Amino acid sequence: ISRIRTRHLLEAKERGExxxxxxxYDQYTARLFxxxxxxxxxVGDSAANNVYGYETSLPVTTEELLPLVKAVVRSTQRALxxxxxxxxxxxxxxxxxxxxxxxxxxxxxxxxxxxxxxRMVEQIRALTNAGIPVMGHVGFTPQSEHVVGGYRVQGRDTxxxxxxxxxxxxxxxxxxxxxxxxxxxxxxEQVTKELPIPTIGIGAGPGxxxxxxxxxxxxxLNQGRKPxxxxxxxxxxxxxxxxxxxxxxxxxxxxxxxxxxxxxS
Ligand code: KIV
Ligand code: NA
Numbered sequence: 358i359s360r361i362r363t364r365h366l367l368e369a370k371e372r373g374e375x376x377x378x379x380x381x382y383d384q385y386t387a388r389l390f391x392x393x394x395x396x397x398x399x400v401g402d403s404a405a406n407n408v409y410g411y412e413t414s415l416p417v418t419t420e421e422l423l424p425l426v427k428a429v430v431r432s433t434q435r436a437l438x439x440x441x442x443x444x445x446x447x448x449x450x451x452x453x454x455x456x457x458x459x460x461x462x463x464x465x466x467x468x469x470x471x472x473x474x475x476r477m478v479e480q481i482r483a484l485t486n487a488g489i490p491v492m493g494h495v496g497f498t499p500q501s502e503h504v505v506g507g508y509r510v511q512g513r514d515t516x517x518x519x520x521x522x523x524x525x526x527x528x529x530x531x532x533x534x535x536x537x538x539x540x541x542x543x544x545x546e547q548v549t550k551e552l553p554i555p556t557i558g559i560g561a562g563p564g565x566x567x568x569x570x571x572x573x574x575x576x577x578l579n580q581g582r583k584p585x586x587x588x589x590x591x592x593x594x595x596x597x598x599x600x601x602x603x604x605x606x607x608x609x610x611x612x613x614x615x616x617x618x619x620x621x622s
Contacts, residue, residue, distance in 0.1 A: 361396045361437040361618065363468065363490045363533040366530055370555045370566050378557055378569040382425045387432035395436060399569065400426045402500070407573045414499050415444045416608050418456055420614070423464050430465030440466035444500040447471050451483030470536065470544050472498035474523020478530040483532030493527030496520055496561065497539035508584075512544035524548040524556070530598045536569065536598040537561040539586070560586030 369376055381387045383405045401407075404425055405417035418561040419442075426440045428498055433515060440461035447454035458469045468490035471477060481491045496511040505511075512520040520540055522582040526546075527535050532557045537545045542562025549556040549565050558565030577589040578597070607613035 384432040387429040391433040398436045402443045442471045473525040481530035493532040493535035495523040512540040521573035
């Protein structure tokens, strides 16, 4: 089996074929999603919240994300693995971005993702020139939530043209795809029509070429506040909690381990 390449995603767009993307940060989910045919797995900086328990994505570091990228790459055969560049690891300029991205490519990633439109074109160009495919990320960018003023839909009213311009800028700089986060559906649709590269929506309506969700949101492991754009396809939290409760009850009650789990001699 050979891995999905960026050109396959471009070809899917040409055929009008939509595709799913999920985050993954560990062996088991990577394997399951790969076998489910999810073509692109993102080791997101959302590991900050979903793996490391930070309140925001700001604290997570390259050192914390690298082992997760290695685990996901080792555990997949087909998926294209994208590594998210964490806050503070690329903003200073193309050289910093290149040094960080090279580390993730050496860890086995096929591409990297970074946040920002017009303000990131130098970084995107430098990485692309160095042979590193870049997934852009515009609209709401969680790493700059304190400038943006919290989690807010982008692309309303006067902002619409800024989002469109950002998407065009990352394409012109060489990005092979672009995430549109919390963007109004009409703006996402316009960008999707105008750009030859795939758009990947999260909270951007049905008009994008692809859709991404954080897996713990998608599978209902995260029981916290559910944003409007999330759909829970399962209740994994309940399954795991029930299993833990049953185990605890059986240990306390002396019914586990039973004969079948025991070496008699
Ligand atoms: O880190 C992440 O999970 C992301 C996706 C939601 C696009 O950036
Ligand atoms: Na991210």
